[in-house]
Amino acid sequence: MNLDVILFFVFGIVAAVTAVIMITRSNAVISALFLVLNFAALAGLYLTLNAQFIAVTQIIVYAGAIMVLFLFVLMLLRPENEKKFLELNPKIKIFAMIVAFVVFAQLAYIIFFARPSQNISKDLAKSVEAGTIEAIGRELFTNYIVPFEAAGFLLLAATIGALVLAKKKFD
Amino acid sequence: MTITIEYYLILSAFMFFVGVAGVLTRRNAIIVFMSIELMLNSANLTLVAFSSYLGNSIGQLFVFFVMTVAAAEAAVGLAIIIAIFRNKLTVNIDEINILKW
Numbered sequence: 001m002n003l004d005v006i007l008f009f010v011f012g013i014v015a016a017v018t019a020v021i022m023i024t025r026s027n028a029v030i031s032a033l034f035l036v037l038n039f040a041a042l043a044g045l046y047l048t049l050n051a052q053f054i055a056v057t058q059i060i061v062y063a064g065a066i067m068v069l070f071l072f073v074l075m076l077l078r079p080e081n082e083k084k085f086l087e088l089n090p091k092i093k094i095f096a097m098i099v100a101f102v103v104f105a106q107l108a109y110i111i112f113f114a115r116p117s118q119n120i121s122k123d124l125a126k127s128v129e130a131g132t133i134e135a136i137g138r139e140l141f142t143n144y145i146v147p148f149e150a151a152g153f154l155l156l157a158a159t160i161g162a163l164v165l166a167k168k169k170f171d
Numbered sequence: 172m173t174i175t176i177e178y179y180l181i182l183s184a185f186m187f188f189v190g191v192a193g194v195l196t197r198r199n200a201i202i203v204f205m206s207i208e209l210m211l212n213s214a215n216l217t218l219v220a221f222s223s224y225l226g227n228s229i230g231q232l233f234v235f236f237v238m239t240v241a242a243a244e245a246a247v248g249l250a251i252i253i254a255i256f257r258n259k260l261t262v263n264i265d266e267i268n269i270l271k272w
Contacts (some may be wrong), residue, residue, distance in 0.1 A: 008174045012182045019186050023193035028202055032181055044214055044242070049179070049223035054231050056213075061238050066208065066245050073249045074201060077256050079191050096195030104188035111184065116221075117175035126226025135228040137237070144232055151239040158243030165250035 007048050013039040032070050039063040050124075051131040181222035186213035200252050200262040204245065211241050 018038040025031045046055035129135060130131045140148055186209060195205030215234045222230025256262055 003176055005172055008241070010177060010219055016182065016185055016189075020190040022209070023197060023202070023206060028199055031202055031205060037207065038209070039212065042216060044218060045179070045182075045216065048174075048180070051223060051231055051234075054219055054234050057235065057238060059216075062208070063244060066242055069249060070201065070205060073253065076253070077262060078191055079202075085174055091191055099195060100188050100192040103191050104184055107187065108181065111177055111180045112211045114183070115177070116180070118179055120176055120221075120224045122224050123226050127223045130222060130226050130228040131231060136231055139228055139232050141217035146221050151236055152271070154243050155239060158246045159194055162246040162250040166253045 004048055009046070011044040011048065014038075015045065028074050029071070032067060032074060033123070035070075036063050036067050046083045049131070051138055053131060053133040079111045176220055176224045179216060183213045183220070185215040186210075186216070196245075198263050198265055200255075200264050200267070201249075203264065204248050210240060211215070211237060 015038055018034045018041065022031045022034040022038060023036070039058060043055045043063070087165060111144040190206045190210035193209065194203050197206065215237055215248055218234050218237075222234075223229060231251060231254040252262055255267055257269060261267070
């Protein structure tokens with residue numbers, strides 16, 4: 001067994017299991033903490049794919065900033081615990097699982113019958129080169145400078161919008 | 172045994188499936204938001220997998236943009252949830268029906 005196989009299965013199983021635990025807990029704070037663990041496992045998967053910059057950004061932005069925001073809001077609002085996942089209205093549950101499973105079946109069908117690995121094989125040197133911050137930064141500040149500025153403007157608009165919405169009661 | 176790209180794609184599809192199930196079954200608006208973050212992350216995993224296997228960094232650039240949009244969406248969405256909680260004292264999406272007819 002190679003190290004990359006072992007790492008993929010360890011991180012992949014952690015990511016899949018924490019995702020399932022996250023949607024089945026009735027306490028919202030426990031769900032949020034398992035989502036943090038899921039993001040950390042995803043960062044490990046990004047490292048196995050040689051994407052160093054994205055792995056670090058995943059930890060800082062998702063597991064750090066976004067989940068702290070979620071936990072703050074959870075503690076401000078202290079929402080009452082929901083009914084347990086299994087005690088939900090069975091009709092809604094069955095309908096939701098059918099819809100979700102149809103989505104999964106479509107994706108799995110496409111992946112199994114298109115077989116992208118027939119055409120794509122990993123070139124390790126190019127893969128390492130693509131994940132460095134130099135390669136991403138070069139693209140970001142030359143060919144993709146307009147989307148980059150637009151993303152900055154979007155963050156400004158979101159900051160102002162969040163302030164205005166959370167500041168006062170609507171009258 | 173080598174890890175081909177299908178392993179990552181199936182894992183990503185499974186996480187998307189869990190996210191869809193979470194959005195449709197949970198009634199707490201904050202957990203619905205967290206399930207949406209899970210779906211965004213499964214799309215990110217697909218982008219990074221293709222980017223790494225093709226040796227092209229544009230996919231990782233788009234993951235960066237997705238993270239920006241997710242941060243903006245979380246900030247505005249949570250502000251909306253706080254504003255609704257002030258008016259109705261609940262975050263249960265079955266009771267937030269002011270836009271339903």
